[in-house]
Amino acid sequence: MGHTLQPLDGAVALLGLLVTILLAAYRKFWEWFSKGSTAYPPLPPGPPPEPLLGHYRMVPEDAAFKQYAKWSEEYKSDVLFFQTFGTKWAVLNTLGAATELLEKRGGNYADRPHFVMFEEMGWSPTLTWLRWGPKYQLHRKVLQPPFTKSRVGQYEELQRREALKCCKGMIENPDDWLNHARRFSVAIVLKITYGLDVDGPYSPWVQLADDAANAIGKSGAPASSIMDRFPATRYLPDWLPFMERLRYAHTWKSAIQNITSLPFEAALKRATSTTANESFIHNRMKIWHNNAQEGLPNDFDLDDIKGAAATVVIAGNDTTAATLTLLILYLMQNPSAQLTAQREIDVVTGGTRLPTFADLPHLPYTRLILQETYRMNPLSPLGIPHASVADDVYDGMFIPKGTIVYPNVWAMCHDERVYREPGRFWPERYLAREEGGNGEPAPVGNFGFGRRICVGRNLAENSLLIVLATMLTTMDIGWPLGEDGDPKPFEPEWSFRGQAIVLPFKAKVTSRSAQSKALLDKEVEALRVS
Numbered sequence: 007m008g009h010t011l012q013p014l015d016g017a018v019a020l021l022g023l024l025v026t027i028l029l030a031a032y033r034k035f036w037e038w039f040s041k042g043s044t045a046y047p048p049l050p051p052g053p054p055p056e057p058l059l060g061h062y063r064m065v066p067e068d069a070a071f072k073q074y075a076k077w078s079e080e081y082k083s084d085v086l087f088f089q090t091f092g093t094k095w096a097v098l099n100t101l102g103a104a105t106e107l108l109e110k111r112g113g114n115y116a117d118r119p120h121f122v123m124f125e126e127m128g129w130s131p132t133l134t135w136l137r138w139g140p141k142y143q144l145h146r147k148v149l150q151p152p153f154t155k156s157r158v159g160q161y162e163e164l165q166r167r168e169a170l171k172c173c174k175g176m177i178e179n180p181d182d183w184l185n186h187a188r189r190f191s192v193a194i195v196l197k198i199t200y201g202l203d204v205d206g207p208y209s210p211w212v213q214l215a216d217d218a219a220n221a222i223g224k225s226g227a228p229a230s231s232i233m234d235r236f237p238a239t240r241y242l243p244d245w246l247p248f249m250e251r252l253r254y255a256h257t258w259k260s261a262i263q264n265i266t267s268l269p270f271e272a273a274l275k276r277a278t279s280t281t282a283n284e285s286f287i288h289n290r291m292k293i294w295h296n297n298a299q300e301g302l303p304n305d306f307d308l309d310d311i312k313g314a315a316a317t318v319v320i321a322g323n324d325t326t327a328a329t330l331t332l333l334i335l336y337l338m339q340n341p342s343a344q345l346t347a348q349r350e351i352d353v354v355t356g357g358t359r360l361p362t363f364a365d366l367p368h369l370p371y372t373r374l375i376l377q378e379t380y381r382m383n384p385l386s387p388l389g390i391p392h393a394s395v396a397d398d399v400y401d402g403m404f405i406p407k408g409t410i411v412y413p414n415v416w417a418m419c420h421d422e423r424v425y426r427e428p429g430r431f432w433p434e435r436y437l438a439r440e441e442g443g444n445g446e447p448a449p450v451g452n453f454g455f456g457r458r459i460c461v462g463r464n465l466a467e468n469s470l471l472i473v474l475a476t477m478l479t480t481m482d483i484g485w486p487l488g489e490d491g492d493p494k495p496f497e498p499e500w501s502f503r504g505q506a507i508v509l510p511f512k513a514k515v516t517s518r519s520a521q522s523k524a525l526l527d528k529e530v531e532a533l534r535v536s
């Protein structure tokens with residue numbers, strides 16, 4: 007039967023036409039807007055946005071850094087520009103752009119965006135998320151000094167002690183190597199910050215730190231949730247289907263509250279029961295009490311002390327544990343690199359003692375293994391975003407005030423113009439050609455840029471180098487064996503939602519020799535009785 011034209015069909019057709027015209031007009035407007043005017047140069051390029059939603063739906067939540075790298079090639083620009091609901095963000099895909107903007111013009115990019123999702127997760131004031139201003143400067147002034155290159159040596163004894171315990175734990179419980187890696191990292195930051203000891207891999211402190219790391223690690227790229235792009239949505243009910251990230255924030259809120267409060271409370275209790283304790287919390291509390299007693303103002307109040315301490319644990323724990331996990335992965339996958347580093351260490355120690363901090367400057371290849379690990383998988387592939395304080399122009403492109411700026415560290419570390427076969431683990435790549443290398447530059451950006459550069463980078467580097475050197479001296483790391491007794495190579499799984507994390511995997515950890523085991527046992531025993 008034929009279909010006669012109804013008034014409704016006409017209305018639908020009219021609506022369709024209207025939508026098409028509006029879409030075309032919107033595209034034209036965007037082209038005009040991004041081209042700039044006589045007053046403003048054009049915005050950096052990027053894919054054309056959708057009406058109303060802008061680029062919101064176009065950026066994948068999973069491995070966004072890879073999509074940004076592709077767009078950078080497609081639009082032939084090291085800087086890309088995006089917007090949605092009035093929020094603007096730029097992505098810097100080359101080291102040149104990141105150095106120029108975040109380092110040379112660092113003052114203009116020292117701000118952070120307003121992290122709405124993290125606020126929903128219940129964070130106290132912490133340096134990492136604080137906006138640029140007096141409060142930020144106060145936190146940085148308090149947190150930076152203990153971790154500078156000249157002062158970080160005060161933690162070497164603690165770091166070596168924990169490295170020895172970590173290796174002994176891994177060798178004696180090889181199936182549990184991951185928990186020993188986690189314990190190593192938590193033990194260092196909890197001791198420095200709160201004066202707390204972490205007894206074994208199943209200490210509740212390890213679990214607590216692990217929950218917080220999970221909460222952060224899978225929360226998506228910072229400042230990229232719907233609440234960050236469109237803050238009013240934080241007030242919507244979290245059961246709405248598109249409010250998945252708000253639901254996530256509320257689910258994990260207790261993990262953030264626990265890591266902020268429980269070690270703090272435990273440290274305060276210890277402060278009354280022990281006299282000598284030199285942790286961050288105890289030093290800050292002493293200042294706080296003295297000021298209070300003398301009637302002086304306390305600029306750094308209790309909430310600031312609590313937040314600053316939690317920053318060190320959260321920023322310093324999982325990053326170190328995740329890098330140690332990557333080291334084990336790459337050593338397992340690259341036996342020849344492992345052997346070269348082991349030989350290097352044997353020459354320095356004569357094979358008759360375990361390495362110390364004094365040996366590290368003489369272990370260039372071991373250091374290159376860590377450097378190559380940083381390059382292969384930057385933990386924060388899009389860094390932690392900065393934000394611009396005032397309008398700026400870069401390479402003829404306009405970057406408006408208040409733009410959120412992501413350094414695409416992954417793209418910089420995998421730039422084929424800089425690194426040959428960037429997906430290959432090859433520590434020699436940094437050596438000069440005549441030494442069998444390719445003269446490639448050390449990767450930059452793993453610890454961020456400019457005024458916001460990581461406060462704990464020297465501490466992290468020392469922790470990782472001493473545990474790496476101790477592992478190489480005392481352990482062999484290989485593929486797990488199958489039931490037939492043969493090594494079974496595999497490709498591990500990864501999570502790229504927010505941080506780039508390798509998921510737990512199996513490895514075969516064995517003692518390197520009876521002699522290295524005896525040396526390790528002796529040193530750990532000496533720690534126990536001291």
Ligand code: HEM
Nearest residue numbers: 133134321322325326390452453454455458460461462466
């Ligand atoms: C392998 C280990 C680590 C990695 C890969 C790492 C990476 C980063 C990155 C990418 C940033 C952002 C920098 C920027 O905005 O440009 C950062 C900031 C920060 N990191 Fe680390 N970090 C590590 C270890 C640590 C440790 C051990 C501590 C503890 C002392 C720490 C404390 C901080 C703090 C407090 C900030 C915020 C700085 C600011 O906003 O001014 N990090 N880190």
